[in-house]
Amino acid sequence: MKNTSIKKICTLCCLITMIALFIPCAGMGEASAFAYPYGVFLGITDNLAQFGDYEIVVIDAQYFSGEEIERFRNEGHQVYTYLNIGSLEDFRDYYEEYKDLSLGEYEHWEEEVWVDVSSRKWQDLILQELVPGLLEKQVDGFFVDNCDVYYEYPEQKILDGLGVIMQELVATGKEVIINSGDCFMDAWCEQGGMWDQVITGINQESVFSSILWDENAFGRQEEEDHEYFVSYITRYGEMGARIFLLEYTLDEELVREIDRYCREHGFIYFVSHTLELVG
DSSP states (O other), rough: OOOOOTTTTGGSSSSOOOOBBOOOSSSSSSSSSSSHHHHHHHHOOOOOGGGTEEEEEEEOGSSSHHHHHHHHHTHHHOOEEEEEEEEEEEEEEHHHHHHGGEEEEEETTTTTEEEEEHHHHHIIIIIIIIIIHHHHHOOOOOEEOOTTTTHSOOOOOHHHHHHHHHHHHHTTTTTEEEEOHHHHHHHHHHHTTTTTGOSSSSEHHHHHHEEEEEGGGGOOOOOOHHHHHHHHHHHHHHTTOEEEEEEOOOOOHHHHHHHHHHHTTEEEEEEEEEESSOO
């Protein structure tokens, strides 16, 4: 299976703003009052008002107050919060207390390490401290990252640890969107679990586009990887999971291709055309 996550693209070298080149997809129900259904802005830590054109926004809600989020939601927006459950970042205020749970280095991301999700200590941090604090801010859902720790460390205890956390997230009644996470999802279901025990939807990065890391540029996804990702999201989409695409490209023809695909399948997408901090 492929390693499908482009982990936290929006923090490359610095905090990154995702700037959209987005056309709303058809088949999404009644017309929205907002220009764009979906936007991912993980590098922004203030001024939610700048995302007024977006219906669903993904932010790191740990950096926003409950009052800010409440005002934004009262305008009709939905706020999903980033939640990193599979790795530990050195800029978090709890880093020193939990760095002993490190499993190893995280390629391309020097500021973080993979973490042992089977540890009760880690599970308690996520479920007893972080999640309650985010729920107090009345977020609408969780954008869950780094379940690919199971791809890196395909052990039963890692699968089970992710399952504990993800099931508890679903039990909150909020949306739970896994960022990529194909290896975890397939293993979970192959062992008898139900997809909707652990997620309500999938955000898949780079179905059509690719990031050429060595060239600091974008390209088209390799055909084999494209077909793999399409199979993954189609399979769970047909089961009932909500599907979001997150793409990176400057190619207008490719954007039109993404748009046609999402319209045909009733998916939502967001396209960034920069990895620079531009806003």
